[in-house]
Amino acid sequence: MFRPLFVFIGTRYTRAKRRNHFVSFISLTSMIGLALGVVVMIVVLSVMNGFDHEMRTRVLGMVPHATIEGDQPINDWHALADKVKTHPEVQAVAPFTQMQGLLSSNGKVQKVLLNAIDPAEERKVSIIDNFMQKGRLDDLTPDSFGIVIGDKAATSLGVGIGDKLTFVTPEVTVTPGGIFPRMKRFTVVGIFHVGAGELDGFLGLTNLTDLARLHRWKPDQVQGLRLKFDDLFEAPRVAWEIAQKLGDHDFYARDWTRTHGNLYQAIRMEKAMIGLLLLLIVAVAAFNIISTLVMVVNDKKGDIAILRTLGATPGQIMGIFMVQGTVIGVVGTFIGAVVGIFAALNVSAAVSALEGLIGHKFLSADVYFIDYLPSQLMAEDVVLVCGAALVLSFLATLYPAWRAARTQPAEALRYE
Known part of the structure; x- marks a missing residue:
């Protein structure tokens, strides 16, 4: 050659x-x-x-791409969800309610962000089902006061499936005997492992109805809607557009760039x-x-x-x-x-x-x-x-x- x-x-x-x-x-x-x-x-x-x-x-499969919330509890979230779904870039919508507090068991205390969900709707916007180690998301039934926590929190508190936890809310109750924190007993019905310390250690899931009772709301009232988009990088723009469409003074939007963007x-x-x-x-x-x-x-x-x-x-x-x-x-x-x-x-x-x-x-x-x-x-x-x-x-x-x-x-x- x-x-x-x-x-x-x-x-x-x-x-x-x-x-x-x-x-x-x-x-x-x-x-x-x-x-x-x-x-x-x-x-x-x-x-x-x-x-x-x-x-x-x-992480972004577990946390909301964006949320729509109001100054007051939302009464008819189904109607609001139907309006939000009309936006072409919205893939799924699910209701949620949150409350921060403490979990306590056998003298051990762990801070927690309690996230109330509807298990059937949550699957559309979250990948939590893929990381369940024990129990099922469907065990979060109304009025059962069940809770699903991460494996890191379960280890820290020394609890497993079927054990009882005490949730201490940031509110207090005034009685003739003095001022006492509001507390509620929950039963552990599931444990998940995502591999992210922030989620495995400090996130808890319960049913919407149960947390509404702790907030002293009606059973069907929710804090807001969690949104899932086709393109999560468009979340800031799309969430703002949806909030404007719903009424700037009635609802406001938050997206993942504010919580995990940095x-x-x-x-x-x-x-x-x-x-x-x-x-x-x-x-x-x-x-x-x-x-x-x-x-x-x-x-x-x-x-x-x-x-x-x-x-x-x-x-x-x-x-x-x-x-x-x-x-x-x-x-x-x-x-x-x-x-x-x-x-x-x-x-x-x-x-x-x-x-x-x-x-x-x-x-x-x-x-x-x-x-x-x-x-x-x-x-x-x-x-x-x-x-x-x-x-x-x-x-x-x-x-x-x-x-x-x-x-x-x-x-x-x-x-x-």
């Missing part, structure tokens, strides 16, 4: 065993450094994608900044090719002079060393991509196995919003990383190749 002269010689130089072993060592380290840079970039970007994905699917934006910013920093690592590894090729040019001055006297043009000489440097970049990038893809696909399992081996959790749900290391490999990230590494590798060949092309045959052969 025909190959141009500069391609033939450049690939031959790459394969040949050089007399100068130090140059060969520098060339090998440049290739390994580039491969390691690509591996680290692919793995870290995949982990950041995993955090982004878990934030959107788990965390999500932090993840996106961290991914961009970490990607930029890791790209600098790849750049350092790629530009090691410059030192490698400079040494090769100095080592091959005699060969360059002979080629020039045989009629090789400066462009061909330049092409020889560009091919050699590019081959180093291509091989290093290919090895890095293969190892990086394998590592990104297995990093979650590897970290989990390591945690089990040493008995220590690297990600605590008390600090992070999830308690495991997620990873999501995206093809566009692999293409971007490999493309950047190849471009930097190619740019790194230009200066040494240009120096080789300027070599004067007489000067190079003077002391040969």
Whole structure:
């Protein structure tokens, strides 16, 4: 098969065993450094994608995309839900009522956000059913005062299915004997595990009717409506439009960007900044090719002079060393991509196995919003990383190749 002269010689130089072993060592380290840079970039970007994905699917699958609430309890939520559903971007609607307080059992106390739901409607807007460890959401029947809590709260309080909890409300009752906090006994009917410390530790679910009684409302009154959209990133705009349509003075809207937006934006910013920093690592590894090729040019001055006297043009000489440097970049990038893809696909399992081996959790749900290391490999990230590494590798060949092309045959052969 025909190959141009500069391609033939450049690939031959790459394969040949050089007399100068130090140059060969520098060339090998440049290739390994580039491969390691690509591996680290692919793995870290995949982990950041995993955090982004878990934030959107788990945490934002549990918390409302947006809510519609009023200054007063809503009497006919079915009619209001029908109006809200007329907006084309609303996927589902469910009623809710909330109350903050304390859960107590056997002298142990845990703060909680008690969220009253209709189990049948809640499934349309939440993924809580996917994370039920014990019990069922349907066990939250009216007037039963059942409660579903996260596994972290259950462990903290030392309770299980069928155990009793005391819910202490932030309101007080005035009696002839003094002022006493309002309390109500609940029965644990379910335990869930989402993997997010904020939800597993501080969220409780009960029936709408039960919490309405604690608020001293009518059984069918609710605090507001929880909305689910086709595109959660449109939540601020759509929620505002719905509130305006219903009447700005009667209802107001809140969306997830007010409760979890800072965390999500932090993840996106961290991914961009970490990607930029890791790209600098790849750049350092790629530009090691410059030192490698400079040494090769100095080592091959005699060969360059002979080629020039045989009629090789400066462009061909330049092409020889560009091919050699590019081959180093291509091989290093290919090895890095293969190892990086394998590592990104297995990093979650590897970290989990390591945690089990040493008995220590690297990600605590008390600090992070999830308690495991997620990873999501995206093809566009692999293409971007490999493309950047190849471009930097190619740019790194230009200066040494240009120096080789300027070599004067007489000067190079003077002391040969």
